[in-house]
Amino acid sequence: MTVTxxxxxxxxxxxxxxxxxxxHLALPYVLWVPQAIVHRQAHTHPDAHYRSLVAEEDGETIGTAQVGLAYDSPEPGQGYLNVYVRPDRTRRGAGALLVRAAEEHLIARGATKLFSWVLDEPGNRAFAERHGYRASRSAHFLRLDLANGRLPPLPDLPPGVELRTAADFADDPRPMFELDAETTSDEPSDIDAEFTDYEAWLQETWKHPLLDLDLTSVAVVDGRPAAFSAAHTDRGTRYATAMTGTARAFRGRGLAKLAKNASLHRxxxxxxxxxxxxxxxxxxxMLAINRSFGYEICATEVRHVRELG
Structure with missing residues (x-):
């Protein structure tokens, strides 16, 4: 049996x-839907040099990797490779082959620092360390039993605040782009991001096949989008928050929690x-907000970094 x-x-x-x-088998806390995978491959900015890789054994897909450059970062040369092998198909060499192919692709395109998310389990972390990666920041996946959990009641809106949906901005999404760009730039991360390309954002984010405009809530103050909670769904039973954030001028007023609560209720x-x-x-x-909704941590990932000489 040969892995390719x-x-x-x-x-x-x-x-x-x-x-x-x-x-899905390797990372069931994310919505892995075929049309979203195709969309990402087709619409990621060309400067990302994005690739989706498959590790195959006797015709069976046993591992995958998503690979690219952080083209929207002000620091050049930052690449990412997120490699996942099916938990029932490990120790066949698929992970090592995927890492090698991903690294060769990124290095050939000028990457000098490589980032990879690794599930926080001893075997996975040891694998990353053997390949020259050191642990950096971490992140939690959280799950909410939406059908049976108790959401906080919807409160009265503060004076001057109204709740809308992203569908209300369908004719002109630029205010949503500006809000997303500001909040994303302040998100904790190893890789700084700057959204400056509106057309790229339209293709990659606004037209993403999982984005549900009717479930995405927007808190509006004086006609300006001030906070939002973006909803992705599989159009079946699974819902995921893609991003929640508040513009700097409106923070500390509970608007992000208000928007997310409304989205969850809908x-x-x-x-x-x-x-x-x-x-x-x-x-x-944000962790405190999610705990108040009843979310519980279901897994943790640790971002690993390899700096090239």
Whole structure:
């Protein structure tokens, strides 16, 4: 039995479905849906040199990797490779082959620092260390039993605040772009991000196939979007928060919690059963908000870094 690595074949629906299934088995806290995988490959900015890799053994997909450059970071040369092997197909060499192929791709395109998320388990961390990666910051995956959990009641809106949905901005999403760009730039991360390309944001974020405009809540103050909670769904039973944030001028007023609470209530009313989200372990304000909704930590990832000579 031989393990080989190749690019994902987007033109073969069954290949994309196997990629999504393998990812789901390795990382079930994320919505792995074929159309989202195709969308990311097709619409990620060309400067990212993005690739989806497949490790295959006798025709079976046993591992995957998503690889690219952080093109929207002000610091050049930062690459990422997120490698996951099916938990029932480990110790076949798939992980090492995926890492090698990913690193060769990134180094050839000028990467000098490589980042990789690794599930916080002894075997995974040891694997990363053997390949020259050192542990950096960490993040939690959190899950909420949306069908049976007790959400906080919807409070009265503060004076001057109204709740809308992202669908209300469908004709002109630029205010949402500006809010997303400001909040993302302040998110805790090893890689700083600057959203300056509106057209790229439209393709990658606003037109993402999982984004539910009707479930994405926006707190508006004096006609300006001040806070939001972006909702992704699999159009079935699973809901995930893609981003929650507040513009700097409006922080400290509970607007992010207000927006997320409204989104969760609408998601439950729409029949979604599970809600997922993720937070940096140092992001205590957002972790506290999620605990108040009933989210519980279900897994932790540790970002590892390798600096090239």
């Amino acid at each position: 690595v190749r690019d994902l074949r987007l033109e073969v629906p069954a290949d994309v479905e196997r990629f999504a299934h393998s990812r 998601a439950r009313a729409a029949g979604y059963k599970e809600a997922f989200t993720g937070n940096d372990t140092d992001n205590e304000p």
